[in-house]
Structure formats: structure tokens, C-alpha cells
Amino acid sequence: MVLKGKLKIIFFFVFCFLCLSLIILFPGTSADDLRKKHDDDLKQTLSKYKDDGGEEWKKFKDKPITISFWHNLEGTHLKDLQDFLKEFKEEYKNITVKTEFKGGWGQLIKNINVALPGNTEPHLIFSYPDYLINFYESGKLVPLNGFINHQNKEIQLEKSSDELSSNYFYPVFEDESQIKLGQEDKKWYSLPFFKTIELMFYNQTYFKKLQEKVKNNSDLKEKVAACFDQNEEGKLKNDITWEDLENLCSVIKSMDKNKIPIAYESESNLFIVASEQKGIPYAVDRNSDASNYGVKFNNLASQNMVKAFKERFYDQKYLTTKQLSGEIYPLTRFINQDFLMNISSSKAFEYLNKVDFEIGVTSCPYWKDGSKKALQQGANINLFYKQDKDEVLASWLLLKHLTSDKINKKLFDKKGSFPTRPSYVKNYLDTNKSKIASLKEDIKKSQENLNKPENDATQKRIINHKLLKEKLLLFILEEKQKEKKEQKSIYFFSPVFQKSYIARLVVEDLLIDCFLLPPNEKIDAKIQTLFNAAQKKALS
Template sequence: MSSQEKIKVVSRDKIKNFLFLFGYFLLLFNIAFIFNIIAIRKKNNLKEEPFQLTIDEFKDAKEYFKNSKKKVKITFWHNLYAEERKVLNKIIQDFEKDYPGIEVLEDNKGNWGQIFKHVSNALTVDKQPNLVVSYPDHVGFYHKSNKVLPLDAFIDKDEDFKNNKQNDFLPYYFAPIQIEDKIKHYYYLPFLKTTEIMFYNKDLLKSIHDKIPELINDKGEIAKDSLSWVQMDEISKILKDSNKKDFIPIVVDSESNLFIISTQQKGINYPLTKEQTQDFLHNSEVQELLQEFKTRYDNKHLTLGKLTGEEDKVPELLINNNIAFYITSTRRLDNLCIDNAFIPKLGYTNVPTVNSESNKNILQGSNVNLFYSKNKDEMLASWFFLKHLTSEDVYKDFLKENKFFNITRDNKKTENINIETIQKEQTEKNKEETEELKSLRKNFFKEFIVKNAEKSENNFFTTSIFENSDFFRNIISDLFIEVLTIDKDTNDKDVRIKELLTEAINRILTN
């Protein structure tokens, strides 16, 4: 082989080696690139990609959303009733006029249990909504996904929100909370807040006025701000003796709320941690409370909506004189106003008290929280809608349509909420309503909603959030039902109640 031929062979070998090395490094580059893309895509929560916001970004976003023809779409999941949903759609239309660069897609996901299930499932596959109505317990559970968006950055950068006195929320509605870490954050704003109330049938109470005039006046109205459970027992016995055999005076909508309210009124500390649930359920006073409600159930003085077999028809039972008292949410007022003939007979008062010195009541109803999105514009757009959704103007929109929710702002600001003026602005449909209904709604707002806002912070409470606090609430509900339905002829009910308490403790500690 000539020297020239040898040089050509060596050159070809060098080229082959070069191409091999080039191809090898190209392959490594592509593999690294692909893994990098995958890693970026996996940044689907706040732990992987913390949310950061500058003041300039915030100002630019606001300007963009107010002037852009290109829309950023955000989703809002809720559980509003049909009539409330109509109000929401108008609220969304008004918001989109102010922010043409944002489109809000609302979706009703059913009752509280259903919406919790929908959100929980969506979080596992990164299909969560941008905003959702929620309870604090729900937020505690959702937080495990690292996708609940703290509001601190928005609040810090939004000068309008910070400086607007209408955002002076009452402290028990708007406060930072601690979830699974040492830092407190704002996770939600209060939306349609409610509390428990006791509605009653004045006709039925009027019929027994002469037997208990110190508690019931001659119009069938309860003569006190609230009754004790001992007084309720007295009234229930008289009603039982005066009506047909299967008559049960009291129906309770939420057994967990009833139980939790009763423990708070009795001064029993609600758990702050999963470990404290054991001491809570082992407390002898908790067992005493359960025994008291078991006795009322056995005496056919009280039952639960879930145990009537007609949970959705309990309002009709009150309207048709089949029950005398209905302990439920203030949100139920509309359901009890469907029969004009019944409206003059409808009364309402605070929930009964375990301890006459304590009339504590639970704060409930929806907050709205935000979720993480890979699209930062969606998170910014969600904040602007959240701010609008929880504004005083939106509260008035619901009020105009006779949807009564708790006042969430400092009562000094509620002077702007004039029920007479608002009633004049109602639709033609509402103007056709009877004077009795208008009067009922006006008095309900003034005598219950406004007075609640004037009460001390000590009158209300919210349950704490801790690991599995949502599950603990379900356990309380199950426990209460299991205790009530212990066979009446069981010789030693106390022993069975203790067994059920132990089973409840084991469920929460092993979950």
C-alpha cells in the first residue's frame, strides 16, 4: 500500500472517530435535553416552582387584563344553588367588562362532599381549577398536593386591596393560618359565610304558649335570644304530648356542627393536632354530651335530617307542621319561604345552648382559595377575580336577590348596606313578592345578620386545621349517628358509647 493510500485510510478513520464522538455527544445532549424538558414539566406545584411576584409584574398584569383583547381563561368550581348561580353569572359578566382580558368559566360541582371529591381527584392529575369554594379543613387537605396558592404575595403587591377600607374583614373571617409548617399564610378570602340558626313554626309554639308563657309569647315567638337545651327538652315534651304519637319536635341538619358547637359551649377544647383528638374523645364531658343527645333521640324529641329518610324535604316538614324546630344553616331561609301562607308562621332564633353563659356559634360557609397553575397569568387573573368575588359590591348583589349571608367586614362599613334601599333595586320578580315576605327578609337581615356582625369575636369560632382534620370531622359525624342509633333497649348504653369512642380514636390515629 502506497503512502498516499495509507494517509487516506487514516483520514477516513479519523473522520469515523469524529463522527462517532459527535454522534455520541449529540445523543447525550438530546437525552439531557429531554430529561430537562421532563423536569420542567414536572414542576407542577409550588414546592417544585415557588410562586414569586414583583410589583412591576403585578402592575403590568392589571394593565394587560384591563386592555387586552386576548383572553386568559380561568376556572371557578363552586356549589351554589340554582338561584345563587344566576347571581354569580351576573357577577362574572360585570367582572369581565372591567377585565376584558379575563374569561371566567364557572362550574357547579355539586354539594360539599362532591366538590371535595372532584377537587381531590383533579389535584392528582394536575387538572385542578384556578379557584374553588372551600372550607378551611378542605384547604388543609388540598395543601398536601403543594398546589394551594398562598395569597400573601398578591396582598403585599396589591396596593388597592391593602388601602381599600372595604377590605377590613372581621378578624375571624380573614386571618393567616398555619398548615404543616411553622409559617402562617393567607390561603383564602371569605365568600358566602353562614352560621347555624334555629328556625321554628310559630303556629305550633303558639298552641302551647299557655303551658310555658315564660319561654313562648302569645304570638308563638320564643321570648329569649336563645334557649338552653334543658328548656328545649321542656318544650319538646309538651309538644310531644300535644301532637300525634310519631311527632318529633326537632330536626338537626348537621350533626357534626351540633356536636362541635355543643363542645365549645361546654368549654371543651377542640383538638389542635391529630394527637389531641385522642384526649378530646376520651374527655368524660364529651361522653356526657353524647349521652344527653342519645336520650333526646330515644325520647323522640330530636332526630337528624339524615335519619328522616327525607333529608332534602326537611323544610317541608316544618312548613307542614310535622316538626317544630329546624337547626340548620342561615342559607336555608329561601327554602322555607316557598309557601306564602307559611311565611307569617316562620320564626328564627339562635341555636340552643348547653351552658346558659355561653352562646358560641360556629362560622361556616364558603371561602375561596386559589390553586397553582403552570401559567402565571392564570394565577394573576385568578387573584383579580377572587378580589372582586369577595368584595362588598358582590355581597350587595347577593343581597339584592334576597340571598342573606354573614357580613364579613368591620361593622363600621356595613352602614353602607341599607336593606330598604337595596329592596327598591330588586328585580320585577322580587317586587311582586308579598309584603309578609319582604318584611321577613328585612327583619332577618336587621335582627339576625347585622346583629351577628355586631357581636364579639368571642361569640364565634372556627375549627382548627391539622393533619386529617377533614377526616376527623367525618369521624365526628359518624360517631354521633352511631351513638343516636344504638338500640334503645341496650342495657348498658354507656359501655357501648365508650366502645364507639375508642373505635373513633383508632380510626383517626391509624388513618
């Protein structure tokens, strides 16, 4: 049986080699030629639809068109998407959208990498910016500028209604969506859909009890005082530092040695975010051509940063990660109260609906010699070319709908998705000047309801989830308000460059390998050796 399995594997690789040989010996249309033909055909198609009241546009809106959309949404997120598609169908009755769930991000990218060479790719797909480089090299990635700036109002993308802004989206999302690929100028290749941020959830009930325990111990009380908001019991302050958390973790361990205070879901995010906060190079100049972009993390500052996390947090059992904890879903251990703080995507809110304790929300911690920075995450959507360019136009109309002010508002109110549109947040705050005060009042009422003795376990969980949603919305609004006041964004996106996805995997393994080194006097040399090997691997 083992031999038979090995023969199958050998046959598979021989088959792949023969296919590759045929491609090399008998090349078809190059990606550049294919791209140019698609671009020219699309321009010609769009030129027919300049007048939104013209005969050609009426013909388009009467033409039956079917498009496909690959995503990774499940549960209530999928139901929301289906509701959004129903709204789209009401406006464009001639367009049918077929959706396909393609698994998590890893499975989604595997599926599209198989589909592109076989011409079975969808019309639209969820993506991250670093996927676009490979999509571009297929010759099938659609630039969106022709749609965005079209003179037909039904086609063009509506700008922000904020008179102080010339943007369609917040600058951080526009920077992420507009990239320079190949020898071309910077262009739009995707639009932001369901955006999230990295933040920290924590067990506020536990911290209320902790404050009560230390209130008569002046040393311990002083040690943790810098971590907490003075206006609410158990609430961590918003601009918390790793130094503050180090003190808090030492007190937790002195009382509950089996607790792991902090779980950081993503090893690569820990590395990239901390580098950004400290101003340490991770990749070369952001203004560089994406094809010439590369890694630059092998430096003394990065090595010292990782060493500090290892010696001051991991070795002390203050911090673990997804891989190091051995948990597929570390959030489960947070729900079970084995972990007390969980640093992950704001999307995790959806999975915290069966919790028996009060959860707080705060920003990602940063080192005192750095600055507050948070990683912008979540799905963008891009389009692929098709033979019939009317199908590409139909795909754009769906993309425009899914990234509109209207849908953005629903995602924010229902899911706590991070707002992408400046006009929405401005109008939201201007027309709801008391919204922040109202949310604070709602939080206070929910906290009072939570403590009523007549509540059973189910009622407490319902109230807890409602309370967490209120806290998340308040956190996002206060962050945007502060950002607007200071005229400085704390959010950034992970750099996009050739093989940036590989670089993320490399630094993930690098962090784990460094953390697992046994403590000894040669730790600096061993970390340097690991960094040297990782840099070579990322550049190979």
C-alpha cells in the same frame, strides 16, 4: 353479569396499584419542589406589575386570558354569580371566566381530588378550610399574601374602611383563611365568599296556637314561658337553652304526640357546636400546626354530653337528625309541619319560599352550663397554580372582586349572607341608624298583610318569604350589634387539621350509634366503648 362487574372492579384496583407503583418507583418533582418553583415564578411575575400605570401592567390588561372556576351554586345563587362575573368582565375585558357546576360539597371534593394528580384542576374553586391541607400537599395551592400586600392598588386587597379595625374581614374569617401548613409560617390561602351561620328556624304560627292553648293552664303556661319573647306571640327568645327547649318539647308531645319538635340537620355540627359551647375538647390546641392537629373528643365530658342529648331528647322523641330521620332533606318535613324547629344553615332561607305558615328565626340553643356559640359556615375560595402566572394573577383579580365590599353588600341584602366585612356592617348601621327599627316596622306590616282574608295561598307564600327575609336580616344585624357591644364573638369555625374531614364523619357516626343504643343500666359503658373505637378510627 355479577362476575363481569367484579372483574371490572378488580381490574380498576390493579390499574390503580400499578399507577401508584410507577409513582413510587419513578417519582417526579416533589410537592415541595413544585411549590417552591411556583412561588418563585409568581414572585417574579408580580414584581413586573408594581406600577398600576406602567407598560407591563397595560400589557397584562390587553392580554387575552381564560380562567376556570368550579363551584356548587344552583338556582338564584348561580344567577347572582353570573351577574357578579358580568361586572368583573366590564372591568377586565381581557379576562374570560368559564364556570363549572361540580355538584354538592362531596362531589366537588371528589372531582378536585381526581383533577389534581392529572393536572386538570381549575384556577379557582369553592372550598372549606380543611380541604386546603390536601390541596397544599399537591404543591399547587397558591398563598395569597403576595397579592394582598402588593403595592399596585389594582392588585392589593382593600382594607376595612372602619378606622377602628386593621382587618380586611372579621377576625373569625381571617383566622379561618390564614393557616399554618407544612413547615411554613401562617399564610393566607383562601378568602371568604358566601358565608352562612347555623341557626334555628321554627314554626311561629304553631307556637302562637300553642300559647293560646296553654294560657288557661297555669302549669303548662309556666313550663313554656321561659322560651318565648314577651313582646310578640309565638316568637322564641333569642338566647334559648336546651333546658328551655326540653320543657317546651314535653308540652308539645303532650298535645301532639306525632310531632317531632326539633330536627338538627347535621349530626357532626350538633357534636362540635355543643362541645364548643360547653368548652369540651374536640381537637387539640387551635394554635397548633395544622399538620400536628388532631382529635381529642374521647373524654368523660363529651360522653356525658352525648348521653344527655340521647336520654333527654332523642329517646323522648323530642329531637331527630338528618340520618336518623331517614330524610335526604329534613327541611321538607319542616315545610310539611311534621318538624316544628329546624337547626340548619341560614342558607336554608332560600328553600323556604313555598310555606303556608309564619316562620321565626332564633339562635342555636345551648346548655345552661355552657355559653352561646354558633358555627360559621359557607364557601371560601382558593386558587391553584398554573404554568402561566398571568392566569394566576387574573384568578386573584376575580377572587378580589367576589370578596369585595360591593359584592358582600349584595349578598347580604339579597340572600341574607352573613357579612364578612367590618366596614360594611359599621357603615350600614352608622348610615342607617334606624335600619333595625325600620326592619321591625317592616316585619309588623308584613305580619298584618299576612293575615288579610283576601290573600290566596300564593300571595301568603310570597308575603311569608318576604317576612322571613326581613326577620333573617334583623337577626343578623342584632347579633352583630350585640357582638360589637360585648366585644365578644359568638361565632367560630370548625377546627382545621390533618384529616379533619374524616374526624367530622367519625363523630357523625359516633353520635348516631350512641343515640341508637337501647336504654339500659350499662349505657355509660357502651357509650365509652363507642367513643374509644371512634377516637382510634379518627386517629388512624
